[in-house]
Amino acid sequence: MATNISTVNGTETVLRTENLNVYYGKFLALQNIWLDIPKNQVTAFIGPSGCGKSTLLRCYNRLNDLIESFRAEGKILFYDKNLYASDIDPVEVRRRIGMVFQRPNPFPKSIYDNIAFGAKINGYKGNMDELVERSLRQAALWDEVKDKLRQSGSSLSGGQQQRLCIARAIAVQPEIILMDEPCSALDPISTLRVEELIHQLKEQYTIVIVTHNMQQAARVSDKTAFFNVKTTESGSRNGYMVEYDATELIFNNPQQQDTRDYVSGRFG
Numbered sequence: 001m002a003t004n005i006s007t008v009n010g011t012e013t014v015l016r017t018e019n020l021n022v023y024y025g026k027f028l029a030l031q032n033i034w035l036d037i038p039k040n041q042v043t044a045f046i047g048p049s050g051c052g053k054s055t056l057l058r059c060y061n062r063l064n065d066l067i068e069s070f071r072a073e074g075k076i077l078f079y080d081k082n083l084y085a086s087d088i089d090p091v092e093v094r095r096r097i098g099m100v101f102q103r104p105n106p107f108p109k110s111i112y113d114n115i116a117f118g119a120k121i122n123g124y125k126g127n128m129d130e131l132v133e134r135s136l137r138q139a140a141l142w143d144e145v146k147d148k149l150r151q152s153g154s155s156l157s158g159g160q161q162q163r164l165c166i167a168r169a170i171a172v173q174p175e176i177i178l179m180d181e182p183c184s185a186l187d188p189i190s191t192l193r194v195e196e197l198i199h200q201l202k203e204q205y206t207i208v209i210v211t212h213n214m215q216q217a218a219r220v221s222d223k224t225a226f227f228n229v230k231t232t233e234s235g236s237r238n239g240y241m242v243e244y245d246a247t248e249l250i251f252n253n254p255q256q257q258d259t260r261d262y263v264s265g266r267f268g
């Protein structure tokens, strides 16, 4: 894939969503989405249940391809290449654009192999011990696990497991990390640790996070997109983007009344 970077207002754009419509069968889940994701920043997606946040996130690494009824119109440009062009390899897309899910999902393998497995499959030829240590350090987990690397990943606490999944995502050297409600199954202290980690990771990676927790979006993100659902005459509930701006503006001075209502908790 080519890697020419377009620059908008001094910020490099890594993912550009142009006029995207997403369908599941005949159902229009997301309508007319235009959105630029800036490099080395954290972008948060917020909005009520069913407005299409996860759907959009999964479009960014072609994870929706696995759903038979899924269909996308429009473009998602990764640098200058359309992710949905026929010559794009979705496996390569998923290596360069990694994902961390809502529930920590370590492989049923040792802590070490959770990191090494994906790297091996992706053809990593370097020193595996070094890669495992570097990835665990980057995920702020090394000190807690360095003496038990051969223990099962599932022996860790939920918060540690989620950091292990982040380490696993990092190990294949992606450029973007997508996070779908990464803290929703974690206690407040583990949540804080993951939030601190997100803050550190953006120096090297671009992060897009879906969160239901508005304080979290305000704490971790540089930009926030607010999505909503509109009900058509036929009763179909279509997701769309209401507003996208610097997080500070979305929370303190949004342009749209719907955004104001949502961020102030007056929604619905």
Ligand SMILES: Nc1ncnc2c1ncn2[C@@H]1O[C@H](COP(=O)(O)OP(=O)(O)OP(=O)(O)O)[C@@H](O)[C@H]1O
Residues within 6 Å of the ligand: 024, 029, 047, 048, 049, 050, 051, 052, 053, 054, 055, 056, 067, 069, 237, 239
């Ligand atoms: N695999 C699927 N097949 C059919 N419809 C789907 C599928 N996945 C999601 N949808 C529908 O698409 C719409 C958007 O769902 P999505 O999960 O993207 O929303 P969301 O904003 O992430 O919601 P939540 O905050 O509840 O996770 C919803 O109406 C949902 O029912």
